[in-house]
Amino acid sequence: MQDGPSPYAVPTAVYLGNLHPDFDHDLVLDAWRFLQEQRIAPQLELIGSGDDLEKVRQTIASDGLSNCVSALGYMSGQPLWDRLRHAHVLLFPIRDTIANRMRCPSKTFAYMQAGRPIITNRVGEVAEALGNRATYVEPTPTAFAAAVREAFQRPSCTVDYDVAKHQWSARARLLLDAVTPLHESRKAR
Secondary structure (H helix, E strand, O other): OOOOOOOOOOOEEEEEOOOOOOOOOHHHHHHHHHHHHOOOOOEEEEEOOOOOHHHHHHHHHHOOOOOOEEEEEOOOHHHHHHHHHHOOEEEEOOOOOHHHHOOOOOHHHHHHHHOOOEEEOOOHHHHHHHHHHOEEOOOOHHHHHHHHHHHOOOOOOOOOOOHHHHOHHHHHHHHHHHHHHHHHHHHHO
């Protein structure tokens, strides 16, 4: 997909994900509440739908976050790509739970393709995919707030997440390289 123009007039953080009660978007909302209290809350867009979408919108309104947080709902295609690609930072809150350890969230790969800095938690497949290229924080609102504050003090940048090593062809090549010597040694016996 081609990069379109930035949809942002100011640097903006983006959270992409399903808004369900058992997911961890509350960490981001609580972090923004904390940043708002300190009068340093940057713009944030929440992209996604789910059972909690209306609850999230009500929380934004009742907590006085409407000036800096918007919940856009479901989005795909070019509008989604432009938001991911031009975000100042991408947010991925994910607590270390049994359910989250069993997930391999596809948004990890969308975030990697966008090449923007990512603030997340070191959990399961997320850490495996991102390696040392993400900013890992404790799964608390204050830790997310501190990382966001730091990210917005730096200029916008692009991060190379080495997405090619996660393609099926690369993984198959890695597997073949590992098993071929074993196969050859058995044939030699």
